[in-house]
Amino acid sequence: MAEAFQDGWAWWVIALAVGVPVLLVILTEAIGALSRRGNPVAKPLRMLRNWVVPVGALFALLAFAIQSPADRVWVRVVATVFGFLVILLVLSAFNVALFANATPGTWRERIPSIFVEIARLTLVVIGLALLFSWVWDADVGGLFTALGVGSIVIGLALQNAVGGVISGLLLLFEQPFKIGDWLDTGGVKGRVVEVNWRAVHIDTGSGIQIVPNSNLSGASFTNMSQPDGPYSAETEVKFSTDDPPHEVMALLLETADALPMRMPGERASVQYSGAGAYGVSIPVAAPADAARALSMYLSWLWYAARRRRFALDGDSTDPLAEPQVLAAALAEIAPTLHLREDDAEALRSTAHLERYGVGEVVLPSGVVPDEVRVVLSGRALLSLEADGGRIEVGATEKGEMIGQTALTRERTKVVTIAGEILTVVVLPLNTVDELIRTRPRLAAEIGESLELKRTQAEARLSELGIAKGGIRGL
Structure with missing residues (x-):
């Protein structure tokens, strides 16, 4: 027994018999605690407990306790397996240390996993080569030379394909x-x-x-999506040089600010370039909204320019401005306004026709109208503005009026929007006042129409479970 302790192998047997179980218990407790916290360090510790420690104990038993010659095959095999597991453990620990808790936005977080895998494979190959050189006395110099030459040949043959992959x-x-x-x-x-x-x-x-x-x-x-913030949808439009620049710029801004795609809190901008050319920049949330915003803007601008008699793209012709078209329109709405022949003749000097594109605001909320519009064709939608959105509460059809609150001098509570291409006959307030003064029945019909729309709006709000709050200005 004294000789066994003197040779040292007895100490190795005792150390392995006591130390390995204790180490396994400690590792198991540590792995359990780390796993409950979701700590990535548990992964390399699990490899250490399940593989490295048992194989290392076997290698120590063969090499130091039993003292088998190092050139024995089974000793070399166990040493090779143990060395390979140590390489994997070290790489796993480095991977956890470098990439597991990488701060967002840093190079460690952005690096593609393929780079990590290639580096890991390279280190494993180098480690195995060194391991075979130490344990088996293998000559790996020739292997590295062959691999180097082969890599150069393959790289030259596949340089275009590999270049794309590297890019x-x-x-x-x-x-x-x-x-x-x-x-x-x-x-x-x-x-x-x-x-x-x-x-x-x-x-x-x-x-x-x-x-x-x-x-x-x-x-x-x-x-175009970076940095975060408003993206500008930009376009250039041309008007006639006869159109007053400041009035044209006001129209361009008014039309742009009415777009639903415009980013809240941001204003459009207009630059006059001379010779009737204007550059318009519309802030939108993202480039995805730019095409839709410009399409809607240019279509709305066509209608708005015709209403103002501006020559967009050098052309101000509008069939609605023809006298015979207005005469036909007045004849069509004559039953609605109880017009006589002489009334129609008088209205031709004060009334005019307007057209609105789909989605354009015909009459905003919160204003006292100074004109009354009679729908000639199309359909207008009545909506309440609430919480940054709109709730549709009614509609105005052909032959009905828009802006009747001009007669009662009330502010509008709803916004009127063209639901289709909308054509209206615009009548000045004093003209409609005169018609009502001489036609009591017309006043009664307008009052009945207002009351009906209020009833419909309140019914719609009740259906949606929204408090009415006294809808008067429709």
């Missing part, structure tokens, strides 16, 4: 854009819908354009 990996690592961002590459403009190692897929609105990563990495492009 994609660099883009993924740098992350100059993400899925959903809008890019302008000079030749392609649209929203990013997919990013892979080879190419970026961009939805241009008329199809998916596939742009190779090598093209993006070797040229400049614009990420």
Whole structure:
């Protein structure tokens, strides 16, 4: 027994018999505590407990306790397995230390997982080569030389394909854009819908354009979604040089500010470039809203310019301005206003026709109208403005009036919007007052119409469970 302790192998047996179970118990408790907290350190500790410690104990038993010769095959096999597990444990620990708790926005958080896997594979191969050199006395120099030459040959043969992959990996690592961002590459403009190692897929609105990563990495492009904040939808329009610039600019701003896509709290801007040219910039929440905003803006501007008799694109002609068209319209609404032949003749000098595009505001809320409009064609929607939105409470059909509260001098409580292309006959307030003074029946009909619309609006609010609050100005 004294000889056993003197040789040292007895101490190794005692140390392994006592130390390994104690170490396993400590590791098990530590792993349990870390797992309950969701700590990523539990993963390498689990590998240490389940694999490294048992195989290490077996290697220590063979090499130090039993004192088997180091050149024995089973000793070398166990040493190789133990060395391989130690390599994996070290790599797992580094991975947890570097990337598991990476701060958002740092390079450690942005680095693609493929980079980590390639680095891990390279280190494993190098570690195994060194391990075989130490344990098995293998000559790995020739292997590294062959791999180096082979890599050069393969790289030259696949340089174009590999170049695209490397470019994609660099883009993924740098992350100059993400899925959903809008890019302008000079030749392609649209929203990013997919990013892979080879190419970026961009939805241009008329199809998916596939742009190779090598093209993006070797040229400049614009990420229109960065930085966060309003994006400007910009366009240029031309009017006649006879149109007063400040009045035209006021019309451009008024039309732009009425757009539902305009970002709340931001105002549109207009720049006069001379020679009847104006640049308009409309703030929207994102590039995705720009196309819709410009389409709606330009269509509304066409109607608004005709109503103001401005020559948008140098053309101010409007069929509604023809005298015979107004005469036909007055004849059509004559039953509504109880007009006689001489009344129609008198109205031709004061009345006029207007058209509104779909979605345009015909009469805002909170104003006392100074004109009354009679719907000639189309349909207008009546909506209450609440919590930044609109609640539809009624409609005005052909032959009905818009702005009857001008007669009672009340402020409107609802906003009137063109639900379709809307054509109206506009009558000055004093003209309608004169008609009512000589036609009591017309006054009664207007009062009945107002009361009916109030009833319909209150019924609609009751249906939605919203307090009425006294709807009077319709």
